[in-house]
Amino acid sequence: MKQSHNAGAREFGLRLWRALRQPLIAVLFGLLVGALVILACGQNPAAVYLEMFDKSFFKPYYLFSTLTRATPIIICSMATSMAWRAGYINIGVEGQMVTGTLVATVVALYVPGPPVLIGLLAWIAGMAAGALYALLPAVLTWKFQVSMVITTLMLNYVANNIASYFVTYPLKDTSGDGLSFHTPEIHEVMRLPRLSSSSTFNAGFLLAVAVMLLMVFITRKTVFGYESKMGGFNPSFARYGGTKQVKVMMITMALSGAIASLAGSAEVFGLKYRYSDGMLSSTSYAWTGLMAALIADLDPIGMFFVSIFLSGLQIGGSAIQRSLGIPLEIATIIQCCITLFVSVKLVFKIRKKKASKEEVKEGGVKA
Amino acid sequence: MNSAYIASILNSTLRSTTPILLAALGSAVCSRVGVFNIALEAQMLIASFASIAVNYFTGSILLSVSAGILSGALVGLIVAVLQVKYKAADMVVGTSLNLLIQGGTTFLLYLIFGLRGSLVDNRLVSLAKINLPVIRDIPFLGRVLENLTIVDYLSYIIALLLFIWLFKTVSGFRILSVGINKAAAESLGTKAVRIQMGMVVLSGALCGLGGTVLSMGQVIMFTENMTSGRGFIAMAAASLGMSHPLMTILSSLFFGLCQGIGLALQNIIKSQLTMTLPYIATIVALVLFSRQLKPSAKLKKQGKA
Numbered sequence: 001m002k003q004s005h006n007a008g009a010r011e012f013g014l015r016l017w018r019a020l021r022q023p024l025i026a027v028l029f030g031l032l033v034g035a036l037v038i039l040a041c042g043q044n045p046a047a048v049y050l051e052m053f054d055k056s057f058f059k060p061y062y063l064f065s066t067l068t069r070a071t072p073i074i075i076c077s078m079a080t081s082m083a084w085r086a087g088y089i090n091i092g093v094e095g096q097m098v099t100g101t102l103v104a105t106v107v108a109l110y111v112p113g114p115p116v117l118i119g120l121l122a123w124i125a126g127m128a129a130g131a132l133y134a135l136l137p138a139v140l141t142w143k144f145q146v147s148m149v150i151t152t153l154m155l156n157y158v159a160n161n162i163a164s165y166f167v168t169y170p171l172k173d174t175s176g177d178g179l180s181f182h183t184p185e186i187h188e189v190m191r192l193p194r195l196s197s198s199s200t201f202n203a204g205f206l207l208a209v210a211v212m213l214l215m216v217f218i219t220r221k222t223v224f225g226y227e228s229k230m231g232g233f234n235p236s237f238a239r240y241g242g243t244k245q246v247k248v249m250m251i252t253m254a255l256s257g258a259i260a261s262l263a264g265s266a267e268v269f270g271l272k273y274r275y276s277d278g279m280l281s282s283t284s285y286a287w288t289g290l291m292a293a294l295i296a297d298l299d300p301i302g303m304f305f306v307s308i309f310l311s312g313l314q315i316g317g318s319a320i321q322r323s324l325g326i327p328l329e330i331a332t333i334i335q336c337c338i339t340l341f342v343s344v345k346l347v348f349k350i351r352k353k354k355a356s357k358e359e360v361k362e363g364g365v366k367a
Numbered sequence: 368m369n370s371a372y373i374a375s376i377l378n379s380t381l382r383s384t385t386p387i388l389l390a391a392l393g394s395a396v397c398s399r400v401g402v403f404n405i406a407l408e409a410q411m412l413i414a415s416f417a418s419i420a421v422n423y424f425t426g427s428i429l430l431s432v433s434a435g436i437l438s439g440a441l442v443g444l445i446v447a448v449l450q451v452k453y454k455a456a457d458m459v460v461g462t463s464l465n466l467l468i469q470g471g472t473t474f475l476l477y478l479i480f481g482l483r484g485s486l487v488d489n490r491l492v493s494l495a496k497i498n499l500p501v502i503r504d505i506p507f508l509g510r511v512l513e514n515l516t517i518v519d520y521l522s523y524i525i526a527l528l529l530f531i532w533l534f535k536t537v538s539g540f541r542i543l544s545v546g547i548n549k550a551a552a553e554s555l556g557t558k559a560v561r562i563q564m565g566m567v568v569l570s571g572a573l574c575g576l577g578g579t580v581l582s583m584g585q586v587i588m589f590t591e592n593m594t595s596g597r598g599f600i601a602m603a604a605a606s607l608g609m610s611h612p613l614m615t616i617l618s619s620l621f622f623g624l625c626q627g628i629g630l631a632l633q634n635i636i637k638s639q640l641t642m643t644l645p646y647i648a649t650i651v652a653l654v655l656f657s658r659q660l661k662p663s664a665k666l667k668k669q670g671k672a
Contacts, residue, residue: 149602154647157595331470340464343455
C-alpha cells in the first residue's frame with residue numbers, strides 16, 4: 001500500500017521533471033542574457049536578481065501578487081496551447097479574452113435578475129462570446145484558406161479598439177470624477193472570494209488550477225484531445241485515420257476562445273470588479289501566456305509553473321524599476337530570450353545526442 | 368465631399384502606404400525564397416527607434432536613416448540565423464522577436480532618455496519634404512503630392528528595381544529557383560541557404576527603411592509599439608500581391624487608402640472605431656482575394672497557420 005503510493009509519487013515526480021527539464025535549462029540561458037543586460041546598465045546582476053526574486057517569490061506579500069498576476073497568464077497559456085497543439089496558430093487570444101470579458105461585464109452589469117444567477121450567466125456569456133470571436137478566423141480559414149496568423153492578430157486590434165470605444169463612451173462610469181475610463185463596479189455578490197486577508201489574492205487562481213487540470217484531462221484522456229493533437233502533428237495521417245478535421249478545428253478554436261475569456265473574467269470578477277480601458281492589453285497577459293506555452297512546449301503542467309515564473313519576473317521587474325531604476329521591460333527581454341533559446345531546441349539537441357549515444361551503447365551490448 | 372478633401376485623403380494614403388509597401392516588399396522577398404518571416408514588426412520597430420535615437424544625438428538625417436536600415440537588417444540577420452541556419456520554428460522565432468523588440472525598445476527608451484510612452488523633441492529633424500516645382504502648382508495633383516518625403520518616392524523605385532532584379536536578371540532567377548525547389552536549386556550549385564539568409568537580411572533592411580519613415584516621415588517621434596500591427600498588414604499586402612513587387616504596390620496602396628480614410632473619418636466617427644478600419648479591411652481583402660491565390664502552395668503553409 002505504502003509502496004504503491006511511493007511509486008505514484010515517483011511517477012508524478014518524473015512527469016514533473018520531464019515537463020520542467022527543457023524550460024529550466026532555457027530559463028537559465030534567459031537569465032544569463034538578462035544578467036548581461038543588467039551589467040550593461042552598470043548594475044550588479046546578482047544583487048538585481050536577488051532583489052527581483054525577493055520581491056516576487058520569497059516574501060509572502062509579493063508571492064501573493066505573483067500568483068494573482070499569474071492567474072490570467074496561466075489561463076491564457078492554456079487557451080493558446082489548446083489551439084497550437086492542434087496546429088492552429090491562434091495569436092488572437094488577447095482579442096478573444098477582451099471580447100469575452102467585455103460581454104461578461106456587460107451581462108453582469110445590465111441584465112436584471114438575482115445577482116448569483118446573473119453572475120453565473122455572465123461567465124457563460126463571456127465564454128460564448130470568446131468562443132464566437134475565435135470561431136470567426138476558424139471559419140475564414142476553413143472557407144477561404146485565409147492565414148490564421150494574420151486574421152487572429154488583426155482581430156486583436158479590432159477587439160481592443162472596440163472595447164476601448166465602449167468603455168470610453170456608452171459603458172463609462174459617470175459617477176466618479178469622469179477622468180478614468182471604466183465601467184461601474186459589479187454587484188458584490190458576484191465577486192470571487194479573496195483567499196488572503198492581506199492581499200488581492202483571490203479564487204480566480206483556483207479557477208486557473210481547474211483549467212490546468214481540465215487541459216491535462218483533455219490532452220491525456222479524451223478522444224478529442226488525441227484527434228486534435230493528431231491534426232496538428234500530421235494532418236494527412238489524421239484524415240487517414242478518419243478524423244473530421246473541420247469539426248475538430250471548430251471545437252478546438254471555440255474552446256481556445258472560451259478559455260481565453262475566463263482569463264479576463266477572472267480579472268474582472270476576482271480582482272478589479274470592473275472593466276477598465278486597456279486593463280487586459282497593456283498588461284500583455286495573452287502574450288505572456290503565449291510565451292509560457294512556448295517555453296513549456298505546450299505541456300499543461302509545465303505551462304502552469306512557467307506562467308507563475310514569468311509572472312514573478314514581471315512583479316520583480318516592477319519592484320526593481322522602483323528601487324534600482326532598471327526598466328521593468330527587463331522581464332520581457334528575459335522572457336523572449338528564453339523562448340528564443342527554446343526555439344532553437346538547444347536543450348532538445350543535447351538530450352537527443354545523449355539518447356542516441358545510449359542507444360548505440362545498448363546496441364553494442366546486444367551485438 | 369469636395370475635391371480638396373479627396374486630395375487630402377489621397378495625400379495621407381500615399382504617406383501611410385510607404386511603410387507598408389517597404390515592409391511588404393520585405394515580406395515578398397522572404398516568401399519568394401520560401402522563408403516565412405513574421406518578425407517584420409520587430410524589424411520595423413527597432414528601426415523606428417534606432418533612427419530617432421541617432422537623430423536625437425547627431426541631428427544627421429543620413430546617419431539616422433542608415434541606423435534604421437542597419438538595425439532592421441540586424442534583426443533580419445537574427446531571423447536568418449535562427450530560422451534558416453538552425454531551422455527553428457518560424458512562429459516561435461517571429462513571435463519572440465516581435466515581443467523582444469517591443470520590450471527592448473521600451474527598455475531603451477527609458478534607459479537612454481528616461482522616458483515612458485514616447486519621445487518628441489524639437490531638436491529632431493524630419494526627412495526632407497519634396498514639393499516638385501511644376502506639379503506643385505497643379506491644383507488637385509499638387510495637393511495630393513504635397514510634402515511627401517524622398518523615401519515616399521523611393522519606395523516605388525525600390526519595388527520596380529526588385530521586380531527587374533528578380534524577374535529580369537540571371538541572379539534573380541537563381542534566387543527565385545530556391546523558393547520553387549530548394550533541393551533542385553542546390554543540386555545545380557546554388558548556395559540556397561546563403562541566398563535565403565541574404566533575402567531575410569534584405570527584408571530586414573527594407574522593413575528598417577519602412578520603420579524609419581514611420582518615425583521620421585509625417586510625424587517626427589518614437590512611440591512605444593508605434594508599428595501597431597503594420598508588419599502583419601504588410602504580410603497580408605505581400606500575400607495579396609502574390610509576392611510580386613509590382614502587384615504588392617497595388618495591394619499596399621489599398622491598405623494605405625484604408626488608413627487614409629480612417630484618418631479622414633476621425634472627425635465624424637469616434638477614433639477608436641475608425642482605427643479598426645485598416646485591420647478589418649485586411650481581413651476582408653484576404654477573404655475577397657483568397658480564391659485567386661494558389662491554393663496548393665497556400666494550403667501547405669496554412670495547414671500550420
